[in-house]
Amino acid sequence: MHKTPLLDQLESGPWPSFIKDLKRVAGRKKSAADLLGVLERSYKDKITHWKHGGIVGVLGYGSGIIGRYIDLPEEFPGVEHFHTVRVNQPAGWFYTTQALRELCEIWDEHGSSILNVHGSTGDMIFLGTTTDQLEPCFAKLTAKGWDLGGSGSAMRTPSCCVGKARCEWSCYDTMDLCYQTTQHFQFDMHRPSFPYKFKVKCSGCPNDCVASVARADMSVIGVWKDDIRIDQAAVAAYQGGEIKPRGGGSPYAKLDVKADVTDLCPTACMSFDGKKLSIDNKNCNHCMHCISLMPQALRPGTETGATLLLGSHAPILEGAQMSWVIVPFMEMEAPYDEFMELVGNIHEWWSENGKNRERVGELMLRLGMRAFLKGVGLEPVPQSVKTPRANPFFFWHAEDFEAEAAGRKYIK
Amino acid sequence: MHKTPLLDQLESGPWPSFIKDLKRVAGRKKSAADLLGVLERSYKDKITHWKHGGIVGVLGYGSGIIGRYIDLPEEFPGVEHFHTVRVNQPAGWFYTTQALRELCEIWDEHGSSILNVHGSTGDMIFLGTTTDQLEPCFAKLTAKGWDLGGSGSAMRTPSCCVGKARCEWSCYDTMDLCYQTTQHFQFDMHRPSFPYKFKVKCSGCPNDCVASVARADMSVIGVWKDDIRIDQAAVAAYQGGEIKPRGGGSPYAKLDVKADVTDLCPTACMSFDGKKLSIDNKNCNHCMHCISLMPQALRPGTETGATLLLGSHAPILEGAQMSWVIVPFMEMEAPYDEFMELVGNIHEWWSENGKNRERVGELMLRLGMRAFLKGVGLEPVPQSVKTPRANPFFFWHAEDFEAEAAGRKYIK
Amino acid sequence: MAERITDIGPPKFDKFLPPVIKDNYGKWKYHEILEPGVLVHVAESGAKIYSVRGGSGRLVTTDFIKDVCDIADKFCDGYLRFTSRNNVEFLLTDQSKIAGVKDACKKMGIPLGATGHSVSNIVHTQGWVHCHTPAIDASGIVKSVMDDLFEYFGSHKLPAQVRIALACCLNMCGAVHCSDIAILGIHRTPPKVAHEKLRHLCEIPTTIASCPTGAIRPHPDKSIKSVVINDERCMYCGNCYTMCPALPVFDAQKGGVALLVGGKVSNSKTPPMFSKLAVPYLPNNPPRWPEVVGAIRKILIKYAEGANKWERVGEWVERIGWEKFFEVCDIPFTFQHIDDYRWAYDTYRTSMHFKF
């Protein structure tokens, strides 16, 4: 075991200590011991000691493994190779202890015994093993019903919020859509052939508990079209202080329905006269604020589905983007044909037109929304924009002039 | 006189008819008659018949005249040459009838007798004359104390709102600043040597009655730093309906001070308890809403000056811009040394770095705010931005590292 | 040449100020709007100045100016001014003379108004009267629209002031980009290259550089010494034509009008806003442009019906949401509405904040 005076200082304090935890396996795993050693070195040097991975993987797959090597192999031979294996998590991150124990067993045998539970994209990350262990590890995983997630220029592991499994607000079955999408795009997940990565994240309602609007090329967010369901008696109970706001999760004991709920409604489409709560539903933005504060009084409507938003990604190159609305409402029932077809169309349009390492959202910005919508077969809708353009630089195509000749009007 | 059946249809209707008006001089002026002719032709053809002007002007000046020629000189010889003369208006567009009559006399003698009162930049436009008339017209103008305004890549004619001459809200003397600026930059106005045009507009308060934020490279907008002056008795009179809101200029007979004023304050820094109006002035945005609705109760503070904003221009090339804050507050007292110096610095920085036909705001965007602020000698202030950057792509200069070495802290 | 006078600048404004203004300069206390078009400003000293505001076509003649001077001479001791929206203001101290001004204006056909919650004069540009790049006329459309909205000029019926502007091409000399309602002349076809003319009249590098979208390339055949235009990239701004007259961008059939709405300049309640594209195309239909007139009226009426008190057009639209604006005004949403220029991303809806 290496001396780790700097890291040791991270053993104290109330938050779980990863150093303490790593030390538990460092005794039986050379790789874990050397990982602590190299980390201590980084804490001293203030730089990383990892090198870019070459291409490593399992047979037939081009993804799922991130290759990594140390720049100090002599000192830390246990982590000379230290590749990660991305194991595709079950939708919603539900496990049985049996399943988790099986995974641990495989990883104790074939890797460092160190994990990320979970990675930022959603995978269960087996952190650190050698090239020769990849294939046997993979064989054990598949034998137990597990598979690898995505990496590289491929479909990435989709993820989802807990949805209908445990949330009363889920407007479609997020876990099922996540699972079906994962299955549908297995080929594209394991054989990178896109211009760059493509991520799908599914949230059941606009609270967006998997941050899909910020982190997915295709963000699927549940929504309802009809009226918020109101239980007026429960509203009165909130106003009277018999039920605590936000299920009890706030410092505030009691709700002032007007000040806390209706006055903060972003569209001002609610009113409360002290007794009755009214909602002008056609002007509601589905922001969830009122529902979140009074879960026993309000519920989303029953005509439910999802909004599709496209294009979010991290800042490189043009600056970070959030996904924007491309389909305001789609019904989301298995087998999700319309959804799978649209995602397929998007992949195709992007693969045909995208440059190497160009995310689909960047491509759309480069070629314009019209090219995108036409390319994937969608109509322009005002919901996709916050505001129409403010500049006068718009294009006219032959088809526009034909439509005009055929009687098209720009104001009715 | 040409037949003008299309134009004739513009003689009817309650709004003043420019056709009727033009016809009055068409009898005595061949140019006016031919102008109507060519306009009728445009109404028929749906295209313009004017051609780009060559370089015409008065001796020693490179600006103030817009050259224009017709593409049908045989048919409309009266407007074969039809140049405009930009006469620099007096600040605030105040005239005596004597002055106006003198101008009319000059224009009746040397031009078409047609005018724009006023042009979009603010000049009195003498619309249409021949090249040989330019010099005599100019001589007459200067003899009576008038001069030409700007055109081309030059300082343009500054303009201003009525300001202290007739408005109770003016936070500095807009007309005087406008006049002094015009005088100070005479050389630059008449001898185009900038990369492109440069406009200055002066509004006395944030109501911005000369639209300076949208239409001036340098927008000067009056503002106060201290507290809004309140006359509580007048507030009560508004609430009671004894005084009409907005000086009587609205369809609403009576003000509900809470609903109409305090609830609409954008920073929610006001409150009204039915009797007393309170303002948390350090959180006021100087939006003017409350003052505009109750001019007899509220007035701007007395510690007054102006905000300088930079960069607005029409959409070509990058899309329209509005001016943004570069100096949140500057005292504005004659002789305005600080202002003149800063504008001079800006001209210099822009002239050194700007490309041909690049507005100063475009240059700033191209080189970045740091280069601009450094170049003209200003400090960074949070008031210049709505929000700090959302991307992580920021630069570090040697001077930053030096400042750090000398003890600079990024959080105190 | 020795006595040639230059660089004197305009006359100093104080030569033209009425005495009451000189005496109370910077000491005004408050104002009232006595009726549409008639303002009084009251000084701390108690002195008052009355301003009677009347509409003008802006494109006027010396005859018109002289008529206006006659009124000012008769009732205003010869003092008058013009506003930043090209209205004329008669300035007087004697309240009893207001009636005289009003009568005289009526006779002359000068309508009074433009105060408070009105539709003021339309800021506009040259159009076919003088400019070389317009897609449309200016004064004719202004006259047609103002005739139609006349009732709103001389009244305070609207939820707030409504400012309309017109620019006859994308140069936007009318600075329409921040107007409640903006009338914009647009070309819709790329310039036609007059090769023969071009080689004589234009500098090729400057011409190429003038195109914001990079649509212009040197002609592949070097002997022609001209340029070619990539039609797919051109958005008809006419910028190249300004640099090079051999590239006319006109098409009598396809040119026309776009309407943008929701801009403002004042800081009242909300910060200044850009106008946004509402109607991408209306035909260029002189002499009275009925489609343009009709579309503007429709938008104005819907605004007047739907807006809250004190709400500018843009504030109303932002509150109800653009999707509702299109629905309420019965304007079909098209590809043209969706931004695809430089900073397009910022207009995309990256949230669930929309209405069905």
Next chain:
Amino acid sequence: MAERITDIGPPKFDKFLPPVIKDNYGKWKYHEILEPGVLVHVAESGAKIYSVRGGSGRLVTTDFIKDVCDIADKFCDGYLRFTSRNNVEFLLTDQSKIAGVKDACKKMGIPLGATGHSVSNIVHTQGWVHCHTPAIDASGIVKSVMDDLFEYFGSHKLPAQVRIALACCLNMCGAVHCSDIAILGIHRTPPKVAHEKLRHLCEIPTTIASCPTGAIRPHPDKSIKSVVINDERCMYCGNCYTMCPALPVFDAQKGGVALLVGGKVSNSKTPPMFSKLAVPYLPNNPPRWPEVVGAIRKILIKYAEGANKWERVGEWVERIGWEKFFEVCDIPFTFQHIDDYRWAYDTYRTSMHFKF
């Protein structure tokens, strides 16, 4: 090879759902937070599921997972899940067993919380534990910050939920760009070109193309077969290093941490927002990064004091204005705060809406 299994995807989730979830799938009616870290969801049928949520370092060992499994086996019939912020949730139907879970967690050092108005677990990345581009470590900073903010993890004291994220380089695998508080590892010096290595390891055109600011050019001396970097243009993103390992962007002295604040993802009240630069640089100071810990606490405290009920960090800042944020938090405003990247214009204040 015939029996090699591929492309099966993950196990279907329903294998792992507790019976109460299977029975009430999609039929939940409401939930309550019984205490920090303990949730109950009530179905239309009246059935209930309790979730006990505990913090985890995320970078864990199989030993940790087995311990967690022991708890789930003992009290939860073997059912558990993890959250989108890497907390562990023990799922049970028997309310009386909650105390047991709590005790067991306490023994294991798993703190309960992360519900409601708390500071939940910090979403983060690899850092010096595995990645090749980090400017900082990930897990060590997270541990230090969470130790300091521990009281907020297991309580509902704040005006709203506060979500912190960390990314160790500009690739932002932690997707920090929409977090209430974002901890971002930054390099501040251009890559040093290892010419000898470069000619062997890297493709020059790809390397050049990888640079978002166009800072990389082919080496003027063609015989060197390498590249040169224009230091003035480089903003240290490390993108070239990902393409070409001969361009390390590390500098042990100059690298460090930037803090961004005010981002969010939910649509509640306000649309999702990006995080904005609050503190451009804090030193990289292992093992406990006191400057980072201190700065975050300061911002959090000022937020807790200043925000209205239900107001997220970004909503608070937008309401008071960024100029007030800098004043309140005592953060000097620097050139770095002012955007000068692609869409910078949209961040400029084009109005009088500011405070002195």
